Amino acid sequence: MQTSIASIADRQAIDRPAAGQIVPDPGLAVCVRGLSKHYVHPWTLKVTRGLDALDLDVRRGEVMGLLGPNGAGKTTTLKLLTGLLKPTHGRAWLMGEPAEDTASRRSLGFLPEQPYFYDYLNGLEYLELAARLSGLPAATARERARHWLGRVGLGERPRLGLRKYSKGMLQRLGLAAALVHDPELLILDEPMSGLDPFGRRDVRDLISEQRERGVTVLFSSHILPDVEMLCDRVAIMIGGRLTRVATVGELVEDGAQAVEIRCAPGALLELPKHWAGLVSRTQRAGESVFRLEDEAQLSEVLGWLLQAGVQVRAVTPQRPTLETLFMAAAEAERERRSA
Numbered sequence: 001m002q003t004s005i006a007s008i009a010d011r012q013a014i015d016r017p018a019a020g021q022i023v024p025d026p027g028l029a030v031c032v033r034g035l036s037k038h039y040v041h042p043w044t045l046k047v048t049r050g051l052d053a054l055d056l057d058v059r060r061g062e063v064m065g066l067l068g069p070n071g072a073g074k075t076t077t078l079k080l081l082t083g084l085l086k087p088t089h090g091r092a093w094l095m096g097e098p099a100e101d102t103a104s105r106r107s108l109g110f111l112p113e114q115p116y117f118y119d120y121l122n123g124l125e126y127l128e129l130a131a132r133l134s135g136l137p138a139a140t141a142r143e144r145a146r147h148w149l150g151r152v153g154l155g156e157r158p159r160l161g162l163r164k165y166s167k168g169m170l171q172r173l174g175l176a177a178a179l180v181h182d183p184e185l186l187i188l189d190e191p192m193s194g195l196d197p198f199g200r201r202d203v204r205d206l207i208s209e210q211r212e213r214g215v216t217v218l219f220s221s222h223i224l225p226d227v228e229m230l231c232d233r234v235a236i237m238i239g240g241r242l243t244r245v246a247t248v249g250e251l252v253e254d255g256a257q258a259v260e261i262r263c264a265p266g267a268l269l270e271l272p273k274h275w276a277g278l279v280s281r282t283q284r285a286g287e288s289v290f291r292l293e294d295e296a297q298l299s300e301v302l303g304w305l306l307q308a309g310v311q312v313r314a315v316t317p318q319r320p321t322l323e324t325l326f327m328a329a330a331e332a333e334r335e336r337r338s339a
Contacts, residue, residue: 024093029185029216030058030081035090037076050076052240054090058218063211065227066220067326068237074220075113077237078189081218082110095185106135109183113190113220115174119163123154123173126162127180134181141180148176153202167194175203179210186210188219192226204230224326236326258318259298261290264311272304287313 024031035054038047051073058064066074079085081092081099097104118126124145131141149155152172165173171194178186191207192200200223207217207230221227227234228248236244244251265287271279279301280291288310292301295317305312 024096025057026096027060028057028093029060029062029095030056030218031093032056032077032081033091035077035080035092036088037073037080037085038088049240051080051087054242056235056242056245058216060216061211061214062232063207063217063219063230065231065234066218066237067224067227067234068220071239072237073240074237075189076240078110078112078187078218078220082108082187084112107184109178109181109186111174111178111188111191113193115170115177117162117165117170117173119161122159122161123149123165124158126173127176130177131180136181144180148180149173152176152206153199168196168199171195172199172202175206179206184215186215186217186219188217190221191219192221192223200226257295259292259295260314260316260318261292261301261305261312262314262316263288263290263305264313269305269308269310275301291318 032054035051035056036049037051038049040047054073054077056077066077068074076085080087081094083099083102083105086100092099094104095107118129121129127145127149128141131144132138136144146155146158149158152175154169154172154176162170162173171191175188175191178188186207188207191203195203204226207219210217217230231248233245233247234251235242265283271281275297278293278297280293282289282291290301290305292298298315302312302315
């Protein structure tokens with residue numbers, strides 16, 4: 001697999017003038033070229049690569065998900081983009097502005113994985129503070145704070161001190177703080193963390209609303225069904241390197257399509273040996289189920305069942321999930337590293 005974005009369009013996303021200066025495509029909300037972050041242990045001087053030569057483009061108005069196991073480099077990437085870390089090598093741009101310039105953060109909303117809250121403030125005060133720090137005038141800040149506190153489901157007790165908030169309530173408040181100034185770019189690190197199913201649904205609705213407004217959203221998550229529902233594209237990161245960028249549909253199309261054949265009970269025929277690993281059988285209540293790992297065997301297996309007089313009740317394609325594809329990619333990368 002390539003470690004950078006494979007499409008020709010993405011490789012043509014920047015122009016390189018004669019002087020060597022990189023000019024990001026104005027159609028990109030996030031442009032990353034060769035971004036790396038290395039950590040040096042102060043005693044052993046051992047170098048750890050947190051992020052290695054990342055090339056990534058996020059188009060304006062799209063929702064992109066960053067996927068990867070712990071230690072994959074997702075949080076490091078987001079911290080580099082938001083100026084919380086300085087890169088060892090490479091450059092990044094947000095909304096056309098260099099990420100190292102404060103101007104790149106004027107239209108940015110950011111929710112870190114572990115946001116810090118002033119627990120002596122209440123929810124309304126905290127959102128007013130966030131709005132003022134984002135450059136809004138006092139009257140507008142108060143209005144936006146009340147609106148967003150209610151929008152994330154915390155408006156019934158606006159004066160409740162943050163020290164009395166649950167983890168899920170704090171996560172909602174952090175999301176409201178990221179949205180209070182109507183940003184053009186939203187960067188979220190594990191936004192579903194600590195939320196119950198209702199909270200996750202609310203966050204999904206908020207992200208969908210922002211996409212409808214034309215806001216660009218880049219977020220990391222371990223909750224793959226949410227990523228599958230929300231994202232236009234996903235970027236898979238493993239071991240500090242980008243292994244794949246594609247739409248969910250493209251990822252699914254690349255995988256073999258499994259098929260499930262449900263039959264009447266009693267289909268206890270012995271499977272031919274050449275189907276080992278390709279066709280399996282399980283007995284469920286009231287039926288026998290044959291699973292084909294690749295639909296290429298469908299005609300052969302169906303013909304074999306019908307010739308044996310088995311009553312076939314249903315043939316159902318089994319669409320691979322994003323979780324299945326992600327786990328396969330992670331396993332392939334581990335095998336590559338251990339080879």
